Amino acid sequence: MSEHEPRTTGQQFGRRSWAEPWKIKMVEPLAVTTREQREAALEGAGYNTFLLRSEDVYIDLLTDSGTSAMSDRQWAGMMLGDEAYAGSRNFYALERAVFEHYGYQHLIPTHQGRGAEHLLSRVAIRPGQWVPGNMYFTTTRLHQELAGATFEDVIIDEAHDPADLHPFKGNVDLAKLRALFERVGPENVAYVSLAGTVNMAGGQPVSMANARDVHALAQEHGVKVYLDATRMVENALFIQEREDGYADRSIAEILLEFCSHTDGGWISAKKDSLVNIGGWLAVNDQELFEELRNQVVIFEGLHTYGGLAGRDMEAMAIGTRESVQDEHVRARVGQVRYLGELLSSWDIPMVQPIGGHAIFLDARRFYEHLPQDRFPAQTLAAELYLDSGIRSMERGIVSAGRDAAGEHKRPKLELTRLTIPRRVYTQAHMDVTAEAVKAVWDAREQARGLTMTYEPKYLRFFQARFEPL
Ligand code: PM9
16 A cells, blocks of 8 residues: 555455545534333324424434435525526526436426426326336326326336345336237327336336336337436446446446436436425427426426526536535445445345435334234334334335225335435434334334324325324
8 A cells, every 4th residue: 555545444454434525514403302202292193204393303214305415515506596587597507407417408497306297297198098117106106197197017026025136126127018018009108107216116226228228119119218317316326336337437427328218307306416495307309398398387387497496496406416426426325335234234124235315124024923904114113213213204005005996005015214315414323223223123023013093195105194003
């Protein structure tokens, strides 16, 4: 080792550690509660972590959505907000950043991801059509269904098995997609809904080769591919690490190439793009763009602000550029892996390989004695909160909702998600979290499950209420 090379502690032990490429400038104090306080708060929240007040939460791993810490550059950008009703210069800055990093020609800002899903579904779906996708996402599928489509899951089978170690568990099964084209006719397929790092599968990536093949197959049938690029930056890291030919390519290059295999996309900028609010929809087709641009003024706002303030668009433009920096993505996914590897070393069951944005605990194996009707993943989220004030999210039977006949959809994956906000928590928070999960694991035989006492019609996981059995 030359004397100019860095000497890290890790190096002394024959390994090299990573660290975040930032330091902390401002802190937000956290509340520490007693077990009695948490019992009262959870009861008041109907045993649904979405209904807790954040002031009753210690480490908040509910979601990585809108929970990022913005950089000093982003905060400075907020002061450059051009709050004109029309033609804000921040819109043009965002348009440039999206074009440079995602490659799409025409941009429509939206207030968040589901605003974009709503517009795309209204414009691109004819009632009675099908939308194939690599596993459902809650808001995405609901907007497709409300527009009259039937969603068809065409993800590879491996994605439904938490223990399968396939490196690209987000991939589309081309045989399933081809079979759908043959069964219903390509004219009855609205578009292929492709998502990067598939959220409900455990943050699992799609390979570049798969994106290329999906696009070729869809083009053969005259069908467009639209990308949910919400966590596509994280997907690019997995391609860099796992796919032949990409080890020396930057995240930015991989992202741009991946998007070139799609006809347009949308994003909840509250994730990868490091902002607290915002989203966009962007397409290459001029005619489709004009229709979308007409719809956005009905539901979101003028086509140069889409429900956002100018300052929000500026923060999003800057966040977009920061999000594709290799060091940033490595540290972000590295922190998720740190937590996952610690839990794995204690044999705690979770979705493997560890995904990009969260650890997904396998509640079926966690609570082997609880049938799915007792909501094991919801139970696990409740127990974890009671133990230590850590907030997580159910991603199982409650999130899946009901089918047209009114029966519970029963996903194979019954998961509790520990979602890591970007640039927010330290390694010590990860240690505390891991120890809390271990405590709940050690007490797993005492869990009795929950019963649902209130169920809203749409996206029930947000507002449903439960009682302990
Ligand atoms: N995802 C999440 O916590 C927000 C709350 S749960 C609905 O994972 C994808 C892949 C998402 C997503 C939101 C949206 C919707 C679209 N696609 O929340 O409307 O993970 O900005 O985005 C959440 P918005």
